[in-house]
Amino acid sequence: MSIPLSIKWDGKQLVVLDQQKLPHEIVYIKLEALKDVYEAIITLKVRGAPAIGITAAYGLAIEAQGYKTNSMIDFLALLKKDATYLGESRPTAVNLVWALDRLLTVVSLVDSVSDAKQILIEEAIVIHKEDEESCRNIGEFGLSLLGDKTKVMTICNAGSIATAKYGTALAPFHLGKELGKEFEVFACETRPLFQGGRLTVWELQQSGVDVTLITDSMAAHTISAKGIEAIIVGADRIAKNGDTANKIGTLNLAILAFVYGIPFYVAAPSSTFDLSINNGVEIPIEERKAEEITHINGKSIALSNTKVFNPAFDVTPAKYITAIITEKGIIYPDYCDNISAQLANSIEKEKNNEN
Numbered sequence: 001m002s003i004p005l006s007i008k009w010d011g012k013q014l015v016v017l018d019q020q021k022l023p024h025e026i027v028y029i030k031l032e033a034l035k036d037v038y039e040a041i042i043t044l045k046v047r048g049a050p051a052i053g054i055t056a057a058y059g060l061a062i063e064a065q066g067y068k069t070n071s072m073i074d075f076l077a078l079l080k081k082d083a084t085y086l087g088e089s090r091p092t093a094v095n096l097v098w099a100l101d102r103l104l105t106v107v108s109l110v111d112s113v114s115d116a117k118q119i120l121i122e123e124a125i126v127i128h129k130e131d132e133e134s135c136r137n138i139g140e141f142g143l144s145l146l147g148d149k150t151k152v153m154t155i156c157n158a159g160s161i162a163t164a165k166y167g168t169a170l171a172p173f174h175l176g177k178e179l180g181k182e183f184e185v186f187a188c189e190t191r192p193l194f195q196g197g198r199l200t201v202w203e204l205q206q207s208g209v210d211v212t213l214i215t216d217s218m219a220a221h222t223i224s225a226k227g228i229e230a231i232i233v234g235a236d237r238i239a240k241n242g243d244t245a246n247k248i249g250t251l252n253l254a255i256l257a258f259v260y261g262i263p264f265y266v267a268a269p270s271s272t273f274d275l276s277i278n279n280g281v282e283i284p285i286e287e288r289k290a291e292e293i294t295h296i297n298g299k300s301i302a303l304s305n306t307k308v309f310n311p312a313f314d315v316t317p318a319k320y321i322t323a324i325i326t327e328k329g330i331i332y333p334d335y336c337d338n339i340s341a342q343l344a345n346s347i348e349k350e351k352n353n354e355n
C-alpha cells in the first residue's frame with residue numbers, strides 16, 4: 001500500500017498530511033503548538049475520527065512540553081484547560097475526546113512535571129501505534145465479512161489518511177488488493193466537502209483498487225443498475241445501542257441498503273464507541289458554515305442571502321446496521337448486549353495482558 005501517511009512523529013516534531021491539498025498536491029505541514037492543531041482539525045486539514053484523535057493527542061503533549069511550572073497542580077490545570085479547548089474543535093467524533101482523556105488519565109500516574117511531560121508524549125505514540133494495528137485488524141475482519149462480495153459502495157473517506165494507516169471502511173479494499181482480492185468500489189462524492197471525490201478516489205487509486213465516482217444523488221440508481229452487493233462506511237461515534245454517527249449522507253445509504261436488501265456495514269475501532277450514551281439522539285451533530293454549501297472552490301453557486309442547513313454528520317439507527325466491524329471482531333445485533341460485551345471483554349484482555 002503506497003499511500004502517504006496522514007500523521008508523522010519523528011520524536012521531536014509532528015507533521016501531518018494537509019488533506020485540503022489532496023488530490024492534486026501532497027503537502028505536509030508542521031504542527032508546533034495547540035493552536036496549530038486546533039486550526040488543522042477545524043479546517044479539515046486533518047480529518048477522520050481516528051486521525052483527529054491521534055493528532056490531538058500529539059498536540060496536547062507538545063503544548064505541555066512548554067508549560068513553565070514545576071507544580072503538578074498547576075501543570076494539570078493547564079493540561080485540562082488545553083484539553084478542553086482542543087476537545088471543542090469538532091464535537092461529533094468521539095475519538096477526539098477519547099484520546100485527550102487518555103492523556104489526562106495517564107498523566108495522573110506520575111508525580112513530577114518532568115515525568116508528566118515524558119508520559120504524555122509516550123501515550124500519544126501508543127495511541128498512534130494502536131490505531132494502525134486496529135485498522136489492520138479491521139481490514140482483515142472486513143475482508144472476511146465481505147466474503148465473495150466485490151461490488152461495494154462507500155461514502156466520505158474512512159481510509160488510510162483518516163487514520164494512522166489502512167483506514168476503517170477502506171481497509172478491506174487496501175488489504176484485499178495486497179492479498180489478490182479485486183473489489184469494484186463505488187465512492188459517493190460526499191457533498192459538500194467532497195471527501196469521497198477528492199480523497200477516497202485518490203486513495204484507492206494509489207492502491208490500485210478499482211473505484212468509480214458517483215454523485216451522492218446517484219446512490220439508489222447505482223445500487224440497482226450496478227448490482228451493488230454491500231455498503232461499508234466509517235463512523236465518528238457509536239452509541240451503546242449501535243446507533244452510529246457518520247458523514248452526512250450515510251443515513252441515506254443505510255435506508256437504501258435496507259430497501260434493496262443488501263448488507264450495511266460500519267467499520268470502526270473501539271475508540272469510536274461512546275458507552276456513556278444510550279442511543280444516537282445523544283450524539284452531538286456538528287453544523288458547519290453556510291459557505292461550504294453555497295460555494296465550490298470559493299465560487300458562489302447560490303444567492304448570498306440563501307438560508308442553509310449544513311450538518312456534517314447524520315445518525316444511522318442500529319436497526320439499519322447489519323454488522324459493526326472492529327479490531328476485536330465483528331459485532332452483530334443485539335448491539336445493546338454485544339457492544340458492551342465485546343468492549344468489556346477486550347478491556348479485560350488488556351488488563352490480563354498488563355498483569
Ligand SMILES: CSC[C@H]1O[C@H](OP(=O)(O)O)[C@H](O)[C@@H]1O
Pocket residue numbers: 047048049050155156157158159162163167168169195233234235236246247248312
Ligand atoms: C475513519 S474516518 C471516520 C469518519 O470521519 C469522517 O468525517 P470528517 O471527514 O468530517 O472528518 C467521516 O465521517 C468518516 O467516515
